[in-house]
Amino acid sequence: MSLPSWLAKRLGEAVIVLIGLSIVLFCITRILPGDPARIALGPRVDEAAIQALRKQMNLDKPLITQYFLWMKGLLTGDLGISLLSRRPVVTDIKEYFPSTLEMIILAVIVQFVGGLGLGLLSAKYVDTWLDGIVRIFAYLGIATPAFVWGILLILIFGYWLPILPISGRLTEGLVPPAHITGMYTWDSLLHGQLGLFWDSLKHLILPGFALAMGVMAQAARIFRSSIVDDMEADHVYAMRAYGVPENRILTKYLGRLALIPAISVMSLDAGSQFANAFIVESVFNFPGLSRLGMQAILNKDLNAMGGILMLIGGIFVLIIILSDVIVAYLDPRTRLQQSG
Amino acid sequence: MADLLLSITDLKVGYRVYKGQLKVINGVNIEVRKGERVGIVGETGSGKTTIARSITGILPKAGRISGGKILLDGKDVLTMSAHELSILRGQKVAMIFQDPTSALNPVLKIGSIMSDIIGYAYNPDGSRIPKSQIHETAVNALGSASLPDPDRILASYPFQLSGGMRQRVFIAMALATPRELLLADEPTTNLDVTIQDQILRLIKTRVDERHVSMILISHSLDIVSEMTDRVYMLYGGTVVEQANTRDLFENPYHPYSRALMSCIPKLSGGGIASGISGEMVNYLAPGNGCRFSSRCSKALPVCVTEPPPMVEVEPGHRVACFLFSEKQRS
Amino acid sequence: MKTFNRAMDSTGNAIYKFSRNKVSVVGFFMVLLVVVVAIFAPVLAPYPKSAGALIDFDNASKAPSLTHLFGTDIEGRDILSRVMFAFRGALVMGLGVIAMIVPLGVLVGLFAGYYYGTFIDTIIMRVTDIFVTLPALLLALAVASLGRPSLFHSMMAVAFAWWPYYARLTYSQTSSIRNETFIKASETIGAGKRHIMFAEILPNCLAPIFTKMALEIGWVILMGATLSFVGLGEQPPTAALGTMVSDGAQYLPAQWWISVFPALAIAFIVLGFNLLGDGIKNMVSTEVL
Numbered sequence: 001m002s003l004p005s006w007l008a009k010r011l012g013e014a015v016i017v018l019i020g021l022s023i024v025l026f027c028i029t030r031i032l033p034g035d036p037a038r039i040a041l042g043p044r045v046d047e048a049a050i051q052a053l054r055k056q057m058n059l060d061k062p063l064i065t066q067y068f069l070w071m072k073g074l075l076t077g078d079l080g081i082s083l084l085s086r087r088p089v090v091t092d093i094k095e096y097f098p099s100t101l102e103m104i105i106l107a108v109i110v111q112f113v114g115g116l117g118l119g120l121l122s123a124k125y126v127d128t129w130l131d132g133i134v135r136i137f138a139y140l141g142i143a144t145p146a147f148v149w150g151i152l153l154i155l156i157f158g159y160w161l162p163i164l165p166i167s168g169r170l171t172e173g174l175v176p177p178a179h180i181t182g183m184y185t186w187d188s189l190l191h192g193q194l195g196l197f198w199d200s201l202k203h204l205i206l207p208g209f210a211l212a213m214g215v216m217a218q219a220a221r222i223f224r225s226s227i228v229d230d231m232e233a234d235h236v237y238a239m240r241a242y243g244v245p246e247n248r249i250l251t252k253y254l255g256r257l258a259l260i261p262a263i264s265v266m267s268l269d270a271g272s273q274f275a276n277a278f279i280v281e282s283v284f285n286f287p288g289l290s291r292l293g294m295q296a297i298l299n300k301d302l303n304a305m306g307g308i309l310m311l312i313g314g315i316f317v318l319i320i321i322l323s324d325v326i327v328a329y330l331d332p333r334t335r336l337q338q339s340g
Numbered sequence: 341m342a343d344l345l346l347s348i349t350d351l352k353v354g355y356r357v358y359k360g361q362l363k364v365i366n367g368v369n370i371e372v373r374k375g376e377r378v379g380i381v382g383e384t385g386s387g388k389t390t391i392a393r394s395i396t397g398i399l400p401k402a403g404r405i406s407g408g409k410i411l412l413d414g415k416d417v418l419t420m421s422a423h424e425l426s427i428l429r430g431q432k433v434a435m436i437f438q439d440p441t442s443a444l445n446p447v448l449k450i451g452s453i454m455s456d457i458i459g460y461a462y463n464p465d466g467s468r469i470p471k472s473q474i475h476e477t478a479v480n481a482l483g484s485a486s487l488p489d490p491d492r493i494l495a496s497y498p499f500q501l502s503g504g505m506r507q508r509v510f511i512a513m514a515l516a517t518p519r520e521l522l523l524a525d526e527p528t529t530n531l532d533v534t535i536q537d538q539i540l541r542l543i544k545t546r547v548d549e550r551h552v553s554m555i556l557i558s559h560s561l562d563i564v565s566e567m568t569d570r571v572y573m574l575y576g577g578t579v580v581e582q583a584n585t586r587d588l589f590e591n592p593y594h595p596y597s598r599a600l601m602s603c604i605p606k607l608s609g610g611g612i613a614s615g616i617s618g619e620m621v622n623y624l625a626p627g628n629g630c631r632f633s634s635r636c637s638k639a640l641p642v643c644v645t646e647p648p649p650m651v652e653v654e655p656g657h658r659v660a661c662f663l664f665s666e667k668q669r670s
Numbered sequence: 671m672k673t674f675n676r677a678m679d680s681t682g683n684a685i686y687k688f689s690r691n692k693v694s695v696v697g698f699f700m701v702l703l704v705v706v707v708a709i710f711a712p713v714l715a716p717y718p719k720s721a722g723a724l725i726d727f728d729n730a731s732k733a734p735s736l737t738h739l740f741g742t743d744i745e746g747r748d749i750l751s752r753v754m755f756a757f758r759g760a761l762v763m764g765l766g767v768i769a770m771i772v773p774l775g776v777l778v779g780l781f782a783g784y785y786y787g788t789f790i791d792t793i794i795m796r797v798t799d800i801f802v803t804l805p806a807l808l809l810a811l812a813v814a815s816l817g818r819p820s821l822f823h824s825m826m827a828v829a830f831a832w833w834p835y836y837a838r839l840t841y842s843q844t845s846s847i848r849n850e851t852f853i854k855a856s857e858t859i860g861a862g863k864r865h866i867m868f869a870e871i872l873p874n875c876l877a878p879i880f881t882k883m884a885l886e887i888g889w890v891i892l893m894g895a896t897l898s899f900v901g902l903g904e905q906p907p908t909a910a911l912g913t914m915v916s917d918g919a920q921y922l923p924a925q926w927w928i929s930v931f932p933a934l935a936i937a938f939i940v941l942g943f944n945l946l947g948d949g950i951k952n953m954v955s956t957e958v959l
Contacts (some may be wrong), residue, residue, distance in 0.1 A: 013799075020800035028812055139693075141942035145892050147899055148933040150920060152943035155930070232400050234442035240458045241396045243429030243511070252456070253445050260447070274685045275807030279896060283919065285678075298900060309812060313804045331447050332497045 010324065014317045019049035022312045023112075026067050028058075029302040047053030054065035056081075062145065070306070079307030083174050084299055089307040092292060099169055100277060100288035105206035107215075107273065108202075114212070115219025116262065122220065123258075124250055134220060141217025150210035157206060167285035170196075182274040207284040212275055215269045222265045226258030260331050267323030271316050344411075345520060346395070346552050347371040347629035350521035351408035353399070353577075354623075355391050362623035364390055364577045366631070367408070369373050369650075370555075371655035372521065377547065377554045379585065381600075382574035385620050388557040389438075390577075392525045395555075396433055397425055410447065413520070434514035436543075438526035440506035444498040454478045454513055461517040481516035485509070486542060492659030504535035507541070515546055522547060522554045528563065540567060561601065565589050576621035576631030579650075592633040595636045630662070638663060688845065694845040694949020701941030708757035715751035723907035731925050741927035749927065752909035753935045759904050760911060760939055763825055763894035764887045770829045774885055775836025780875075782837065783844025784867050795841065798834035807893055814902040821910075824903045828893050839882055841877035884950035888943030895936045911936045 037053040049086070054060055057080070060068050073079060079089035122134035144152075158166035169184055170176060177187040177196055184200035230236060231254065239249050281291035289308065294302035353365035364387045372378045382388045393399050395410055397417055410417040412432060415424065432491040437443040445453060458474045458481075469477055474493075482490035485508040498506060507527060514522055524543060528536035544567055547554045558564050564571055564585070570589050573596065581594040592598045599616045618635030630636070633643040640662055648660045712718050716739075726746030734741040740749035780795035801809070806828075812828035847853065848871065856866055897903045898912030906913065911932045943944030 003752055016796065017799045017803050020796060021803050024800055024804075025812075028816065073799075135693075139941055140937065140946060143888060143892075143944050144937040145896055145899075145940075147896065148915065148937060151915065151922070151929055153927060155923055164459060173816055199436045234437065234439060235445045237393075237398050238435070238443040239445075239453075239456065240398045241429055241433075241435045243426045243462075244456050245460070245774075247424070248456065248460075253448070256447055257445065271805030272807055273805075275805040275811070276896075278808070279810070279899065294900065297811050300815065305812065309804065309808060312808065316805065333446060333499055 010321050014321060018314060018317060022071060022310060025306050025309055026070060029067060029306040074310060080303035082301055083302040084301040084304065089304045092304065093289060093311065096287060096289045096292045100290055102183040103204050103208050103288065104277065107212040110208060110212040111219055112173040115216040116223055119220040119223030122224045126228055135150065138217040138221040141213050146210055146214055147279045147283050149213045150280050152170050153206045153210050164206050165203050166206060168233050169200060169287065174199060207280050207286050209275060210280050215266060215273060218269055219262050219266050223258050223262040226261050227254040230254050232256060260327055261322055263326055267319055270319045271284055274316065275311050343374045344371060347411040349409045350614055351394065351410065352406045353394055354404050355404055356404060360624050363626055364623050366577045368579055370572055372553050372555060375551050375552055377568045378557060378569035378573055379571040380557045381561060381564050381571055383559055385579040386574045388574060389525055392523050395436060395523060396429055406640060427462055427465045430460050431464065432520045433521040433523060434519045435525065436510045436514050436527045439530050440510050441498060444506060446498055450496055453520055457513045458516050464518055477516055481512035484515060484546065485512035503531050504539065507531060507539055511542060519552055522552050525557045526556060561576045578631055580632060580658060581659045587657050593653055594661050595638050596632050674747045679827050686890045689951055691949055693945050696953065697942050697945020697949060701946050702709055704757050704939050704942060706756050706867040711754045715754045717748035720747035721909050734927050735883060740931040743928050745814035749761060749931050752914060753846060753932055756911045758760050760820055760891045760894060764891040766882055767825050767829050767890045769888055771833035772836055774959040775833040776879060778876040779837040779840025780844050780867050780922050783841045783848055786848050798837050801834035810893060810897060819902045819905055821904045824894060824897045828890060839878060843878060844871050848918055881951045885947035888940040892940050
């Protein structure tokens with residue numbers, strides 16, 4: 001089937017899944033914990049206040065109605081009031097989203113370039129010391145949780161060789177650039193304030209790397225092992241038999257084929273990266289969406305939790321669809337009718 | 341007698357596996373003259389593909405060439421420099437594979453693959469095909485393989501073509517530039533019977549008209565009998581008999597050759613063919629003697645302990661068998 | 671996947687393949703070390719009382735030395751001993767969760783795959799789709815935060831978030847095997863559904879399931895450590911690796927050992943299981959050499 005209709009089908013499926021997700025999240029935020037209003041206000045508040053909050057949160061209405069009200073709010077951009085900050089959840093999200101976004105962008109670039117680059121190098125020099133080093137790094141990188149990377153990076157580059165900042169988005173005293181996108185790096189570039197750009201970038205490096213390490217290692221590993229697995233495949237032999245140089249075989253024939261599982265893995269890992277962002281932001285005191293979400297979860301701020309998780313679910317679905325599109329571009333077998 | 345193009349002398353090839361060494365090819369001697377069509381007949385596991393791969397130097401990592409020489413145009417393949425090897429693969433020898441599907445990268449267009457093959461090929465004078473001519477060369481090559489609508493094929497992916505078409509693509513690639521030797525490794529084994537004939541005829545026509553030497557590897561006697569001038573019978577990694585095709589088929593000497601030919605059911609009647617009892621050679625411990633001895637109904641005690649000598653029983657017809665050696669040791 | 675049986679047909683071959691990759695042998699010994707330490711922690715730990723609620727301000731915040739290899743924390747507890755005891759929780763988390771989700775996930779996937787193309791299949795797979803939409807860690811975090819934090823609770827949360835992946839893997843295996851000729855042959859001669867599912871389809875799915883299991887124990891432990899890092903897991907004074915890391919984070923960089931050693935221990939366990947899992951994957955693979 002053609003690309004547009006395939007895309008439409010996937011989006012349709014995604015909508016169904018997101019609806020299902022909303023049901024699950026609704027259950028988690030409204031049904032499972034008991035009385036959300038009581039939880040929000042704490043044990044020492046009187047009944048009247050609890051009842052007032054219950055009314056405000058629509059908790060007195062039947063469950064189905066609650067669900068639809070919540071969904072309606074979701075679609076119109078009203079996610080309720082954060083029980084923690086007392087502001088609309090949407091406002092909180094809008095305020096903290098850009099910082100997380102720029103950190104994730106950096107992380108994605110690092111893991112793409114680093115992961116694929118290392119994987120390629122390692123495969124090219126397979127079974128040499130270079131390969132060994134990359135493999136060790138890959139194993140370590142995968143096994144080490146993001147927050148551990150965060151702590152190690154803080155120790156090494158924040159204290160022992162203090163060259164990078166370890167918290168916040170800007171050095172104290174500096175004024176952030178005027179708001180265009182909300183992302184300090186981009187905004188300062190757009191304003192031509194290079195000093196500001198560099199400072200905000202420096203603040204992104206450590207958390208970005210902490211976030212990227214695991215996926216970078218994973219990507220390097222998958223890329224390398226796909227290539228190595230295929231090195232003795234028939235189609236590689238065929239090309240060798242005709243004198244195609246090894247380097248070209250590596251990049252064009254093996255690399256292209258190996259890119260498929262690498263991208264699939266990276267997009268699946270994107271999900272865990274969102275989750276890790278929660279923790280990394282806490283470790284680095286980075287005022288981002290994930291830290292907001294983490295606090296929402298820990299403090300049982302159910303409105304914020306539901307809204308943020310729904311947002312993340314939606315983004316994740318889009319990423320999966322995007323990566324499916326990329327894989328379909330790379331692997332014609334998935335998008336064209338196969339014969340026999 | 342025409343000039344010698346390829347001369348394999350005393351080739352020994354093995355594979356390293358966890359249990360030890362598979363000593364597959366055990367001192368094989370094969371010659372191909374310019375313009376000649378030579379067949380190598382053997383069962384699965386007899387080492388046919390190993391010989392083919394050794395000629396172009398593309399053995400798997402576990403493969404080890406432990407002895408012998410492969411002389412192509414006078415130069416030993418086994419000691420060639422990287423540049424000489426690239427000329428070998430880019431100009432002198434072209435291979436067609438048993439499974440054209442797995443031999444084509446599944447995510448690249450045919451045109452992309454062909455442009456590499458043509459782009460890295462050499463003309464006989466050592467020059468390369470200029471980039472501007474690659475497309476035209478590819479289209480012509482596809483045409484010579486009787487493929488209609490070359491542009492559509494160049495834009496297709498391998499899985500969009502049928503098995504027969506894929507093999508034609510390979511034939512096109514093999515003959516896109518002038519070659520000295522075509523190595524056809526079981527080119528029709530994986531194809532439908534109805535297509536086999538067409539492909540074989542295509543190969544035969546092109547090989548003839550371009551004066552390309554050919555080594556045709558097959559387990560099928562009838563294919564070899566139609567397509568070749570001379571045949572080598574391979575068993576267990578050794579040449580057991582070699583002769584002109586007609587001579588071999590009319591008058592097989594070696595017990596293996598005879599047994600193989602009697603396996604073919606005859607239209608003239610005679611009942612169901614009898615198979616050859618026994619098992620394939622154990623390459624881990626093949627022993628010193630004749631590798632067919634354990635299955636041979638006429639085996640002598642000496643056959644098990646000593647390697648059989650190659651004896652010329654008629655002009656141009658040689659057998660490796662103690663039954664025919666003048667000096668029989670008792 | 672039928673080649674799974676062939677590949678395993680000689681134990682010698684399997685063990686050979688495993689040991690070919692020295693790295694997996696290292697992993698095996700790492701895991702062995704963790705298991706032994708976990709089981710025999712009370713005997714092996716130099717200061718077993720440190721695993722609980724001990725207060726010894728004389729010894730507090732001591733840097734690593736010969737008497738305290740990993741140093742002590744601010745309450746004077748020996749970190750090495752605490753790490754050793756924390757291995758227990760980690761293993762319980764890893765093995766326990768896997769033991770729960772694999773049977774459940776595989777059964778569901780088997781069922782759905784067998785009824786491939788039908789309503790049952792669609793429903794089950796949509797449900798797993800929903801789970802997969804949200805990153806497992808987030809789901810686990812959300813669920814774990816709902817109740818009172820405990821090891822059991824966080825195990826349940828992780829299991830809740832993780833089982834669908836096994837269902838999907840089994841489903842994709844089952845649905846492709848389901849239409850193969852040998853299954854149709856069995857059905858033709860009247861084999862019952864249960865027989866087909868368990869005796870014919872399931873054995874052919876086992877290879878990737880085992881591989882996944884082996885590779886994932888490490889991840890489950892990692893997720894458990896992450897949960898305890900934010901306070902959802904075993905509660906103090908029980909020693910839990912993630913908790914120790916987060917508790918110690920505030921004392922960086924001066925008393926770095928309080929955080930760093932437990933952090934390295936986490937990496938060690940996960941690495942060990944990863945390497946071991948790789949080795950098992952090689953063992954089960956269909957490669958000849």
